Amino acid sequence: xxxxxxxxxxxxxxxxxxxxxxxxxxxxxxxxxxxxxxxxxxxxxxxxxxxxxxxxxxxxxxxxxxxxxxxxxxxxxxxxxxxxxxxxxxxxxxxxxxxxxxxxxxxxxxxxxxxxxxxxxxxxxxxxxxxxxxxxxxxxxxxxxxxxxxxxxxxxxxxxxxxxxxxxxxxxxxxxxxxxxxxxxxxxxxxxxxxxxxxxxxxxxxxxxxxxxxxxxxxxxxxxxxxxxxxxxxxxxxxxxxxxxxxxxxxxxxxxxxxxxxxxxxxxxxxxxxxxxxxxxxxxxxxxxxxxxxxxxxxxxxxxxxxxxxxxxxxxxxxxxxxxxxxxxxxxxxxxxxxxxxxxxxxxxxxxxxxxxxxxxxxxxxxxxxxxxxxxxxxxxxxxxxxxxxxxxxxxxxxxxxxxxxxxxxxxxxxxxxxxxxxxxxxxxxxxxxxxxxxxxxxxxxxxxxxxxxxxxxxxxxxxxxxxxxxxxxxxxxxxxxxxxxxxxxxxxxxxxxxxxxxxxxxxxxxxxxxxxxxxxxxxxxxxxxxxxxxxxxxxxxxxxxxxxxxxxxxxxxxxxxxxxxxxxxxxxxxxxxxxxxxxxxxxxxxx
Numbered sequence: 001x002x003x004x005x006x007x008x009x010x011x012x013x014x015x016x017x018x019x020x021x022x023x024x025x026x027x028x029x030x031x032x033x034x035x036x037x038x039x040x041x042x043x044x045x046x047x048x049x050x051x052x053x054x055x056x057x058x059x060x061x062x063x064x065x066x067x068x069x070x071x072x073x074x075x076x077x078x079x080x081x082x083x084x085x086x087x088x089x090x091x092x093x094x095x096x097x098x099x100x101x102x103x104x105x106x107x108x109x110x111x112x113x114x115x116x117x118x119x120x121x122x123x124x125x126x127x128x129x130x131x132x133x134x135x136x137x138x139x140x141x142x143x144x145x146x147x148x149x150x151x152x153x154x155x156x157x158x159x160x161x162x163x164x165x166x167x168x169x170x171x172x173x174x175x176x177x178x179x180x181x182x183x184x185x186x187x188x189x190x191x192x193x194x195x196x197x198x199x200x201x202x203x204x205x206x207x208x209x210x211x212x213x214x215x216x217x218x219x220x221x222x223x224x225x226x227x228x229x230x231x232x233x234x235x236x237x238x239x240x241x242x243x244x245x246x247x248x249x250x251x252x253x254x255x256x257x258x259x260x261x262x263x264x265x266x267x268x269x270x271x272x273x274x275x276x277x278x279x280x281x282x283x284x285x286x287x288x289x290x291x292x293x294x295x296x297x298x299x300x301x302x303x304x305x306x307x308x309x310x311x312x313x314x315x316x317x318x319x320x321x322x323x324x325x326x327x328x329x330x331x332x333x334x335x336x337x338x339x340x341x342x343x344x345x346x347x348x349x350x351x352x353x354x355x356x357x358x359x360x361x362x363x364x365x366x367x368x369x370x371x372x373x374x375x376x377x378x379x380x381x382x383x384x385x386x387x388x389x390x391x392x393x394x395x396x397x398x399x400x401x402x403x404x405x406x407x408x409x410x411x412x413x414x415x416x417x418x419x420x421x422x423x424x425x426x427x428x429x430x431x432x433x434x435x436x437x438x439x440x441x442x443x444x445x446x447x448x449x450x451x452x453x454x455x456x457x458x459x460x461x462x463x464x465x466x467x468x469x470x471x472x473x474x475x476x477x478x479x480x481x482x483x484x485x486x487x488x489x490x491x492x493x494x495x496x497x498x499x500x501x502x503x504x505x506x507x508x509x510x511x512x513x514x515x516x517x518x519x520x521x522x523x524x525x526x527x528x529x530x531x532x533x534x535x536x537x538x539x540x541x542x543x544x545x546x547x548x549x550x551x552x553x554x555x556x557x558x559x560x561x562x563x564x565x566x567x568x569x570x571x572x573x574x575x576x577x578x579x580x581x582x583x584x585x586x587x588x589x590x591x592x
Contacts, residue, residue, distance in 0.1 A: 142179025230296025
């Protein structure tokens with residue numbers, strides 16, 4: 001046995017270094033018979049026979065690389081069938097004969113042999129496609145082992161690259177397309193993290209996988225998805241296959257992840273992740289992904305409009321369930337994925353996206369959902385306290401994605417500007433101009449959205465100024481009432497202040513007393529002239545000075561940094577953060 005093992009290892013080393021012609025000469029009938037017999041040793045009771053089968057697979061893998069004659073012999077003499085038999089056996093993992101690690105290694109080597117045997121060999125491709133698509137190929141593409149997954153995607157790409165009929169069959173096969181979309185999304189997530197795009201929104205199932213380093217340079221999964229999405233017809237078929245069918249009832253939908261009982265991102269969201277990445281790579285300048293998107297924009301717009309309508313009917317309880325369980329968050333995840341794709345296309349000045357946004361009211365719908373997200377999140381956290389959110393959180397990048405879509409769709413578009421104003425969404429955008437750990441770059445996108453909404457639009461500029469002068473309401477008045485507190489408007493500064501309910505009203509409440517006797521210099525009592533105004537830092541300092549029993553302010557005004565910040569100031573004072581008010585109510589109940 002030792003002599004056979006030494007000879008086999010020597011043959012494996014030699015097969016790595018020689019050219020295809022030498023590999024062909026090494027592939028004799030005796031070598032193939034010996035490899036076939038060693039592969040069948042999987043059923044032998046001797047554990048020492050198992051490494052010989054693995055070395056036989058390594059030798060076959062090396063011999064058929066770029067060697068058409070060897071590939072043909074493997075197919076004609078039934079070696080490929082033996083390899084598939086060992087693959088099925090290894091995936092079953094019979095622990096009595098081999099450890100899980102040995103079975104995983106055998107599965108990797110089997111798929112590598114098949115992948116090398118298919119390259120450049122149309123007959124082998126036809127045989128494997130007919131025998132093992134879509135069931136086994138789909139299972140391998142979705143395998144938990146990154147190496148098996150990558151080689152299976154290579155097999156799939158090799159089979160469909162030059163055959164339109166197979167491309168169509170792949171686009172119509174949910175068993176193969178769903179794991180392929182997840183695999184591609186995993187690569188996209190890893191590339192964005194490696195490139196420093198930690199703020200990019202990626203699918204949750206993708207974050208749970210770590211593809212091999214080589215996948216960061218070239219991915220067979222992403223290449224296969226790119227092949228499908230470069231055709232408008234195939235892109236439409238693929239989106240329909242993974243569940244994006246215009247006109248379906250999205251309120252009660254549960255995707256493939258929920259049906260299998262696993263916390264996985266819907267395959268449709270994963271496919272859209274890959275489409276968004278390919279759009280960014282193509283930069284929309286006539287690229288294949290951009291052309292395919294133009295053919296599916298109407299479908300995506302219809303789907304997003306239906307999702308937004310359904311999500312706006314949610315309450316905080318449904319949102320809390322979505323945060324805890326990915327399976328309950330499918331409409332939210334799909335809406336986020338579509339908004340991300342359409343936002344990327346809008347940034348590349350796609351006319352089709354502008355038309356779809358106007359036809360389906362997407363800008364107003366996205367802003368309406370944003371208003372609900374702003375109200376739900378602090379209420380959910382305040383009510384439930386520390387909770388174990390889904391890993392990673394469904395809320396990651398949620399608000400920033402919709403704000404990005406609104407910002408890009410509003411740029412230079414009068415119809416979108418009017419929709420924001422008429423829908424009362426300008427204040428919502430202003431409320432998003434703040435830092436958020438779950439939504440990187442939320443503040444920057446919100447400022448850009450406000451800029452685009454007000455650009456060359458006097459009506460929106462006037463509406464923003466009105467928001468600054470007129471605070472509207474408190475976000476959670478019931479909690480304040482339960483805590484015995486109320487909010488009043490400072491008639492001098494326009495700011496909101498929190499006071500115990502029934503407390504006497506000062507006349508008037510403000511930063512400066514209503515009547516300050518002038519000093520000897522003829523100015524105000526603080527030494528300033530009547531028209532002078534303290535700098536912002538001084539105002540903030542006075543605002544923090546409180547009597548021991550007076551509650552702290554619900555909002556501290558940021559120092560103005562420009563015209564946009566000046567408009568932002570009053571609106572953010574008007575829309576009190578629900579989280580801050582909840583903390584204030586808790587302090588009041590504690591007697592602070």
